[in-house]
Amino acid sequence: MGLNRDTNSGKFLGVTNGKISLRVPEGTDGAKERKITQGKNEGKSVYEVFFNSVDGYIIGGEVKRKEIGGLIIESIVIKFQDGDEIFNLNLPWNSSLRDSFCKSAPNIDVSKTVEVTIFPSTRKGEEGKPVMIIEQEGERVGWYYTRDTPNGLPQPSKRTVKGKETWDFSEVEDFLWGKTEEFFEQFEGDEKPSYQEVSEDKEEFVAVEEDESSDADEDLPF
Numbered sequence: 749m750g751l752n753r754d755t756n757s758g759k760f761l762g763v764t765n766g767k768i769s770l771r772v773p774e775g776t777d778g779a780k781e782r783k784i785t786q787g788k789n790e791g792k793s794v795y796e797v798f799f800n801s802v803d804g805y806i807i808g809g810e811v812k813r814k815e816i817g818g819l820i821i822e823s824i825v826i827k828f829q830d831g832d833e834i835f836n837l838n839l840p841w842n843s844s845l846r847d848s849f850c851k852s853a854p855n856i857d858v859s860k861t862v863e864v865t866i867f868p869s870t871r872k873g874e875e876g877k878p879v880m881i882i883e884q885e886g887e888r889v890g891w892y893y894t895r896d897t898p899n900g901l902p903q904p905s906k907r908t909v910k911g912k913e914t915w916d917f918s919e920v921e922d923f924l925w926g927k928t929e930e931f932f933e934q935f936e937g938d939e940k941p942s943y944q945e946v947s948e949d950k951e952e953f954v955a956v957e958e959d960e961s962s963d964a965d966e967d968l969p970f
Contacts, residue, residue, distance in 0.1 A: 761802060761837045763845065766868025766878040768799040768837070787817055802837055803863035804830030806856065809932045811841070811925055824849060824928060826864070837864065841921075848880035850924040851901075853931040854892040860884050893924075 762769050764782070772779050772795050779795040808827040813820060822841035826849070827834065839845040845866070856862060862884055869877040882889040893901040902919040 759833075759835050761799075761835055763839065763866060763878055764796060764798070766866065766876055768802060768866050769796045770799070771796050800867065801863050801865040802828055802835050803861055804828035804833070804835065805860075806858050806862055808935045811928050811932075828862070830861075843878065845878055845880050846924065848882070850928045851891040851893040852882050852889050853928060854899075855889050856882065856931075857884060858934065862889075 759770050762771075774781075774793075774795050776795060776797060779797050781793050781795055784790055784792045784794060805828065806826060807829045809825050811822070811824050813822045815821070824839040824841060824846065826837045826839070828837065829835075839849060849864075862882060865881045865883070866878055869875060869879045871877075893899050900923070902923055904915045904917045904920055906913050907916045908914075
């Protein structure tokens with residue numbers, strides 16, 4: 749259980765280049781160097797190790813909003829526990845990972861362990877886009893909100909901006925934000941993630957943000 753590599757302490761995990769990532773000290777076995785390309789630490793080298801999946805019991809989490817360098821960052825943090833280990837997985841809100849988790853959350857049985865796998869897509873036209881699979885007891889957790897069974901999920905609408913039609917997802921996002929907050933509220937007490945914030949670089953959050961217009965016809969992650 750836990751991560752698919754040995755680890756000895758609680759970790760704050762992100763998503764980099766379509767994979768679950770953990771920032772580590774220089775010289776850590778298996779770590780890869782990456783240059784920060786935005787923000788106040790532009791040009792700085794960071795070192796990361798990558799994982800296929802994280803698993804354990806979901807024991808809390810939150811949807812959160814904060815400002816970094818004048819940019820509003822929204823994300824989902826899922827708190828896992830495996831024995832004495834704690835893993836906090838951060839998912840950017842403005843990405844397909846949002847739909848993969850939020851639309852599946854009502855079908856997750858929190859009395860059982862959960863495995864979340866993230867990998868870069870090889871699908872034509874979507875190369876590198878992060879794909880998430882959620883599984884319990886070896887079975888994939890399906891979406892609760894789909895086009896055929898929306899279960900109250902609003903549909904995106906079209907509006908005209910500067911003479912051009914565009915998709916408006918504001919009602920969809922508001923609905924998923926609220927339902928995801930409700931999902932985390934089921935945990936006892938004020939159980940919120942304990943963060944190992946290693947960076948205030950907005951690049952960490954915007955790297956996997958995507959054009960949401962592509963989500964209008966998505967019912968499944970594939």
